[in-house]
Amino acid sequence: MAVQIIENGGITAPKGYLTGAVYAGIKSRKSYKPDVAVLLSDRQATVAALFTTNRFCAAPVTLGRELLKKGVARGIVINSGNANAGTGARGIEDAKAVAAFAERLLGLESGEMFVCSTGVIGEYLPVEKIQQAVEKIVPTLSPLAGSDAAWAIMTTDKARKELAAELPLSGGTVRIGAMSKGSGMIHPNMATTLTFLTTDAAVDRSLLQSLLRDACDRSIHLLTIDGDTSTNDSIFLFANGASGVRVESEADVEAFADALNQICLAMAKKIAADGEGASRMMTVETRGLSTKETAAAVARAVASSTSVKLALGQGRLGWGEILTAVGNSAVECGDIAPDCAIRSPLGAVTLCENGLAAEGVESRLAQILSAAEVTVSLDFHQGDGCGLAYGCDLTDEYVRINGDYRS
């Protein structure tokens, strides 16, 4: 695939996107990290989005679902530090007040700006602070400020997560930009992942939505953090057509989908690997199950098992943790132990074959597990269903670090 990564590129790498970010003081902080960002397309964009499946979605998610029905928008106001979740009817009004303020200031029609929040749950949104921040941001909006926005959306993230790529289509070159917020650690109500994607390709609304869903199903949806969905998880994809190139022909759709998949997967890996305490990223592959749904559920059960994550963090993941997690998954996968191997760039070792655990593999396993990325591979020999899940380890450092998110 001819996808070309754009060095230091992010959300504003595609044409026609502007961002800005300032410190609004939503939380008292030691540093003055920006906490409000605006993303604006200089023209109307089609928009696709996916939101959390958590029953108690945050106010901006409720509003977002409503606005998405239009399928076109100009941009989004994002704040960190306060999730505007568990805030009832007032939360919805607050979210609308922020959007309306930005729309007025930008001379837009009602419903053209989304809002997105992440942070502490159960506290009312400091609407005035955010409006004042938007007022400061609007005159500074720039195609060069993508990194500021990626910084503003961080909460307990230890690193900005941004990426952009360029790809040739039949009508010319288009770009896709991305920024994400989220971390592979266990975060009290901070498991929230936010991902914002932009493209200067023109893509029809329904195609855009299905491309986004497919890409997420192969990346961010495979990412298991602490087994919880958050109240605020959201993914947006704007397509403003500023490149003058329309994604229409089958070959172009395929190329664009492939690029989007690659970017989403890279962002998911960035999220999984985020944080000082994060030492190991884990991929769980399952095959030989009756259906792909079963295979996905088993992969997810292994990747999200606290025991597996903890053992991985301590470099001593073994057959016991994996077998227990598989056996504990709430799906029908037989009672014959699957074949199992663990591999990393440092080698591969078989843990179980033909229902029998391998013995004396500890020392080789310990070496393999010292790599930063580890793959657990399970074969059930029952059918054609394959599955995949991404996760990360759990270390005491994680737990320590994540105690600080309110401070």
Added chain:
Amino acid sequence: MAVQIIENGGITAPKGYLTGAVYAGIKSRKSYKPDVAVLLSDRQATVAALFTTNRFCAAPVTLGRELLKKGVARGIVINSGNANAGTGARGIEDAKAVAAFAERLLGLESGEMFVCSTGVIGEYLPVEKIQQAVEKIVPTLSPLAGSDAAWAIMTTDKARKELAAELPLSGGTVRIGAMSKGSGMIHPNMATTLTFLTTDAAVDRSLLQSLLRDACDRSIHLLTIDGDTSTNDSIFLFANGASGVRVESEADVEAFADALNQICLAMAKKIAADGEGASRMMTVETRGLSTKETAAAVARAVASSTSVKLALGQGRLGWGEILTAVGNSAVECGDIAPDCAIRSPLGAVTLCENGLAAEGVESRLAQILSAAEVTVSLDFHQGDGCGLAYGCDLTDEYVRINGDYRS
């Protein structure tokens, strides 16, 4: 209830039970903690048992299910250090070899001794070591060695867990004794809980099984450790009738059931609170849901949420973590936020009422959360279903401590 706790009592407090324990060297250890124990009734006992629901049950569980069909037995050989799980057909043969050896030595018939194992998964049982240990134990079997057995079954447990009580029935006084192994921490494949109960009452087999099931449903089954079942989880209840008192009349059955419930609940709390790193025990009560199954599932979702456990460990559990966990539970519980309060011996605070989060409760909440036991109470105002779950916090100390279980 006239249940009388027996000071320092344990598994051998009821009449007719003998135990012994020695160090067999199953794992290389720094200390010489006993790792094999034998529990013997001096006469045939009816026996009830419950085993893990994990798909990959250990060999002793498979064997135990088979032996349980007889409904009578004389005792059990228990080892820690090796789970005899994931060991295929050879594991079953190994378990049988241990049982047969003990039966021969004790002059019993085949099928009169159960076996039970806990420890590392995926390694073959060191059968000879265990047989040699049983040979050493048999001449020392004593009604005074209950604590040794409770010590022998420990793995990462930080404290022995034993308890005994006496209760008057219409025909005389009977006793119930108990020992458990397990810890409220997150244990790589060590989430295993083992509980052994003895009584000198005479109880019919089917009644005994249903009493055990009821008691567990109200206690150990409400205990969520890391959301995983283990390959080896087992609960045994022996009733040898040595007191000469039969549990038959409705009043006696009720009194006995109540005592058994109390003992199982106390043991569940001992398991939940085990360990140096364990600082807080959590009870989650749910009410006002459509069914008791839904209510139980929601309670369990909250008690097992990594976010909730972590926040509790850091003394800053709040509405955000709880709401997210409820919303993430895979059951239909409406989308109106439940009323929520947290209480402890140090006070109570309302987190949410009529769908609205309370504000400014942090400082009072912090005080309440400093207690060793905390209750989270949720009311959904939709029906009559009530539920309950027990759990504990998650601290960085836990994670550190639990890295050491193989050493």
